[in-house]
Amino acid sequence: xxxxxxxxxxxxxxxxxxxxxxxxxxxxxxxxxxxxxxxxxxxxxxxxxxxxxxxxxxxxxxxxxxxxxxxxxxxxxxxxxxxxxxxxxxxxxxxxxxxxxxxxxxxxxxxxxxxxxxxxxxxxxxxxxxxxxxxxxxxxxxxxxxxxxxxxxxxxxxxxxxxxxxxxxxxxxxxxxxxxxxxxxxxxxxxxxxxxxxxxxxxxxxxxxxxxxxxxxxxxxxxxxxxxxxxxxxxxxxxxxxxxxxxxxxxxxxxxxxxxxxxxxxxxxxxxxxxxxxxxxxxxxxxxxxxxxxxxxxxxxxx
Numbered sequence: 047x048x049x050x051x052x053x054x055x056x057x058x059x060x061x062x063x064x065x066x067x068x069x070x071x072x073x074x075x076x077x078x079x080x081x082x083x084x085x086x087x088x089x090x091x092x093x094x095x096x097x098x099x100x101x102x103x104x105x106x107x108x109x110x111x112x113x114x115x116x117x118x119x120x121x122x123x124x125x126x127x128x129x130x131x132x133x134x135x136x137x138x139x140x141x142x143x144x145x146x147x148x149x150x151x152x153x154x155x156x157x158x159x160x161x162x163x164x165x166x167x168x169x170x171x172x173x174x175x176x177x178x179x180x181x182x183x184x185x186x187x188x189x190x191x192x193x194x195x196x197x198x199x200x201x202x203x204x205x206x207x208x209x210x211x212x213x214x215x216x217x218x219x220x221x222x223x224x225x226x227x228x229x230x231x232x233x234x235x236x237x238x239x240x241x242x243x244x245x246x247x248x249x250x251x252x253x254x255x256x257x258x259x260x261x262x263x264x265x266x267x268x269x270x271x272x273x274x275x276x277x278x279x280x281x282x283x284x285x286x287x288x289x290x291x292x293x294x295x296x297x298x299x300x301x302x303x304x305x306x307x308x309x310x311x312x313x314x315x316x317x318x319x320x321x322x323x324x325x326x327x328x329x330x331x332x333x334x335x336x337x338x339x340x341x342x343x344x345x346x347x348x349x
Contacts, residue, residue, distance in 0.1 A: 048091060048346060049122040053157045054188045054233055056091065056126075060349050061275040061298040066342050067349075068281075069093035069128055070332065071303035073104040075115055077310055080325040082119040084332040091124055091346040093158075095301070097131035098147055104307070109147065113154035124346050126157040128190075130301065131279075134174055135165040148178055158188035158233070164195055168222055175230040183231075190299075193226050194218030194238030196279045207258065211240050217264060224271035234299060236277040239265050240288075243280040243303075260288040262295060269296030277301070286339050300340075306331050 048056060060067050070081045070092060078094060085092045094116055100106040109129060116127050129151035134144045144161055151159045161178040163171035175191040182189045195216030197205075205215065218237040227235060240260045258280065269276060275298035281289070282304035289300065309331040313324035337343055 047123045048349065052186065052188075053126045056349055057188065057234060057275045057298060060091075060345075061296070063349065064294055065345050065349055066293045066297070066340055067092055067299045067345075068336070068340065068342065069095045069130070069299055069301045070306055071100060071130060071301060072096050072106060072112060072115075073100040073303065073307040074310055075105060075107055075111060076321050076325060077306065077328055078112060078115040079119050080328040081306075081332065082116065082121060082125050084329045084336075086121045086124045087329075088333065088336045088343045089124065089346050090336050090342050090344065091349055093126055093128040093299070095128035095130040097129075097160075097303075098133065098142065099131060099137065100303075109150045109156070110154045113151075113156060117155075127155065129156040129159040131160055131162045131192075133162040133165065134170075144174065145177075145181075148181060152181065152185055152187060156187065158182070158190060160190040160192070160236070162192045162236075164192040164238075168226075172226060172229050175226070175232055179231050179233075188233040190234040190236060190277060191226075191230065191232045192236035192238075192279070193223055196236065196238045197242055207242060210242065211259065211261075214261070214264075217261070218268055220264070220267045220271055223268050227272045227274055232274070234275045234277050235268075235272060236279050237265065237268055239268075239278075239292075241278050241280040241284060258284045258288075260284065260292050262288070262291050265292055265295050265297070275299060289340065302335065305335065 072078045081094050096106045096112045132144050132147040136142050163174045179189045216238045242258050276296045277299040278297045279301045281300040281302045306328050309327040310324045313327040317323045
């Protein structure tokens with residue numbers, strides 16, 4: 047069982063065995079409970095995670111609040127807690143107190159943290175990521191970072207998805223990825239290979255996500271150059287055949303936010319104030335993904 051294992055060790059084995067670790071975003075605080083319980087029910091190892099954006103623009107409240115909620119239900123044989131996207135420059139182009147956010151996450155007991163310097167010049171991204179790695183590693187925690195631009199959260203994104211994909215806009219540079227991992231000693235790397243975030247502002251946040259596809263050949267090159275667990279952000283809506291092929295080629299963690307957030311929010315619209323009903327819909331959507339899409343039930347006993 048995984049109860050006493052370090053998340054870095056678990057992720058490294060998952061990477062070597064080509065086993066997917068799903069990471070479910072709790073955009074609203076009550077979502078933590080069904081995420082933990084559904085992973086345990088399916089005997090699937092996964093992460094409960096929350097991004098700064100979900101604290102600011104949804105109702106996750108704070109990194110500390112999510113950690114406290116997680117500890118009410120946590121089962122270390124099936125879950126760990128991850129601090130998702132702490133940007134240096136956020137989706138609105140504003141500077142963020144990234145160091146304070148990361149410190150809050152570490153103090154609150156997050157098993158792993160993510161700093162997102164992807165909107166910085168390459169050298170600055172390296173510098174900031176190296177500092178976060180040092181902060182996390184001295185406390186025995188893992189660090190994720192991002193290289194390339196996983197678009198979608200920006201308010202004024204004018205390009206179509208086809209234009210982004212066909213032109214490789216924001217795709218992670220293979221040689222930069224190799225240098226980035228070597229110089230920062232980051233544990234996991236989030237890459238851009240055609241994946242895209244769900245919209246988070248205005249009416250667009252309620253709409254179905256674009257059906258994204260992935261450039262598997264580009265992914266193979268990144269994996270060969272970096273040899274670390276790779277992360278796919280914007281996992282909701284990617285065509286299944288691409289995800290399954292990506293797992294074979296280095297993707298170890300996939301972030302799933304829009305699918306379960308919309309399940310929760312639509313349930314509350316249908317039955318206002320019925321949080322338990324909304325939680326049930328989160329669980330149902332997770333089971334669909336775990337059992338029917340990714341086929342990762344029982345992975346807690348395979349990693």
